[in-house]
Amino acid sequence: MKSEEIMEICMRRGFIFPSAEIYGGAAGLWDYGPLGTKMKNSWENLWRKHFLRLDPNFYEISTTNILPKPVFEGSGHLESFNDALAECNSCHSRFRADQLIEEKLRISSEGMNLDEIKKIIKEKNLRCPRCGGDLNVKFFNLMFRLELGAGESVKEAYLRPETAQGAYLAFKRAFNILRNKLPIGLAIIGKSFRNEISPRQGFYRLREFHQAELQIFFDPDKMNEHERFDEIRKKKLRIYSIEDRGKETREVKCEDMDLPKFYLYYMSKIQDFYLEILKLPKEMFRFRELDENERAFYNRIHWDFELNIESLGGYKEMGGIHYRTDHDLSGHQRVSKENLMVNINGKKFIPHVLELSFGIDRNLWALLDLGYEKEEERTVLKLPVNVAPYFCAVFPLMRKEELVKKAKELYNIISSEFSTMYDETGSIGKRYRRQDEIGTPYCITIDYDTLENDTVTLRDRDTMKQERVSIKEIIEILNKKLR
RNA sequence: GCGGCUGUAGUGUAGUGGCCAGCACUUGGGCCUUCCAAGCCCACGACCCGGGUUCGAAUCCCGGCAGCCGCACCA
Secondary structure, three states, rough: HHHHHHHHHHHHHEEEOOOOOOHOOOOOOOEOHHHHHHHHHHHHHHHHHHHHHHOOEEEOOOOEEEHHHHHHHHOHHHHHOEEEEEEEEEOEEEEHHHHHHHHHOOOOOOOOHHHHHHHHHOOOOOOOOOOOOOOEEEEOOOOOEEOOOOHOOEEEEOOOOOHHHHHHHHHHHHHOOOOOOOOOOEEEEEEEEEEOOOOOOOOOOOOOOEEEEEEEEEOOOOOOOOOHHHHOOOOOOEEEHHHHOOOOEEEEEHHHOOOOOOHHHHHHHHHHHHHHHHOOOOOHHEEEEEEOOOOOOOOOEEEEEEEEHHHOOOOEEEEEEEEEEEEHHHHHHHHHHOOEEEEOEEEOOOOEEEEEEEEHHHHHHHHHHHHHEEEOEEEEOOOOOOOOOEEEEEEEEEOOOOHHHHHHHHHHOOOOOOEEOOOOOHHHHHHHHHHHHHOOOOOEEOHHHHHOOOOOOOOOOOOOOOOEEEEEHHHHHHHHHOO
16 A cells, blocks of 8 residues: 555654554544654745745734634634534434534534533434434544633633634734735634544644645625736636536636636636646646535635645645635634724725635645655655655765765865755665665765866756766755755 | 454564564665675564453453445535
């Protein structure tokens, strides 16, 4: 199995491993090791560089993981981010209570609280569909609950289930600080927490995970305009719409898409991130439109973007681009009683939100999956050059004093510019293979010719070909490869 | 959460009541070596956790934890 082989490398080489492993670990909790942390940092920095530059009024903020209970009344998570589970007392089968009610009684249970659901199941005498046993109804909220403080002053709080809320809560002040302009973008890269009932699929569904999200607040009257739309008008998006189900992914020019220009602009920039920044093969990427059952009720327009991940059995969600309307700000305005309207040239309104949301952990797994190749002679991780934990490695051909000295000198120079590994142990072949396995794109070897003419060999991970280059030019050459 | 299978160095495995718990790869050190996991020597390193049965448990029993598969769940 490919996923096990990748996981084996990840654990052996220090990309990721189970949290609290010496105590047996815990499902859905993973640590990043030395190499995984480098890779994650690189990915996050690429994301920042690409998305924060899209508008001069986009900024990154950093907000807390813990938020007091009323926040989630405003956001709707207390009411909606849970499932009423009906468990049979005799056969212990479990069912979604809301689905049961809808199927059997043909009425919508939306917005019902636990007592109402319990009452209806009792009144209508709903029984276990499997064995006819009694049903016991419980709420499973997917948020982790905490207590702030102690004793009588204790306050109920929750770990955030998405980074987004931090941006909505900070909106009023940030808008003011950033001089009352729309659109305004608030990005958050950080952790989120969901108490998944049963996290499976290894590294794909986690209980504590990382998100990179950008909340763009804008004037809904201007949704069908973007000042730079002309730049992307002819760009083809790879899409898999609701009508395309069962068919192939299509490529459609932005100008031919039946979506608002503001939305299309950011779709196109997301595709750029995967195809131009990370340089992934385009066949691996697509946007997938969600139907009404799949998307949250507040998302007016919702496309996921997916990568084709062999170890997870096909196209998998890497993130989504969500038009959330004014759902969040209005909810917070209603519960907090703060006025969250903006006043632009005398027009007062609650801005609407376009959310670009990325799951970082699963994106990294996708890169490991797409890069993993088992060749006849070697195992190699063909990671994008800009996220590989090490960009290059420096070796003396042999452990001879004069070669080692020269290699260390070169290492000192290069490592100030690039993430660089130095290695002098074992044979040169073994060192190349070691770097292949952790995805280092370039290896530089100092040999006896180096001592004569100041040239080194530069070896390419993917082709294993070497070229002889001058030390004087090495930084410039490497810089070109990184671009 | 339920059912089935499983758990021995970093990895893959051998060991079914008494073994100094064996092997290979990996890792570290040494010799050798002028470019792709060569060879030789040395070293580090494991019975998932807890309880029980037994003179004696990696091995049998119970519980827990974790993994895989199926069911359920996945805003």
